Amino acid sequence: MNAKKFAEEWIKSWNSHDLEDIMKHYADDLEITTPMIKLAGGIESGSLSGKENVAAYWSKALSKFPDLMFELIDVTSGVNSVALYYKSIMNKKAVEVMFFDENGLVNKMIAHYTDL
Structure with a gap:
C-alpha cells in the first residue's frame, strides 16, 4: 500500500464533505477512538464501533463544521x-493512526490532537 497516495485520497475525501466518499476508506467493523467523540459527541469513552455508528457521528460532525478543511503535513507508514499528521478543525494539528484489514480498509483508527 502506498501511504502517501492513501493520505492524499483520504484528505481529498474529507475536504469534499461527501460522506459516502469518506466512508469508502473504512471497513464495516471499524473502531475509532478520538477526543472529538468526547468533545463533540458527549461520549465519555471517546470511542465508537461499527461503520454505521461512525458514519452517523461523522455526518453530524460535517454539518457542525461546514468549513472543515484538512491540510496534510506528513504521512508515515508502519x-x-x-499515521497521518495534518491540520484539522479549529486550527488544531492532528495525528491519526489507521490500521488496515486484509482488504486494505481501515478497521481501527486512533486520533490525537494538539490541546483541545
Missing part, C-alpha cells in the same frame, strides 16, 4: 498501518 505494519498494515499509516
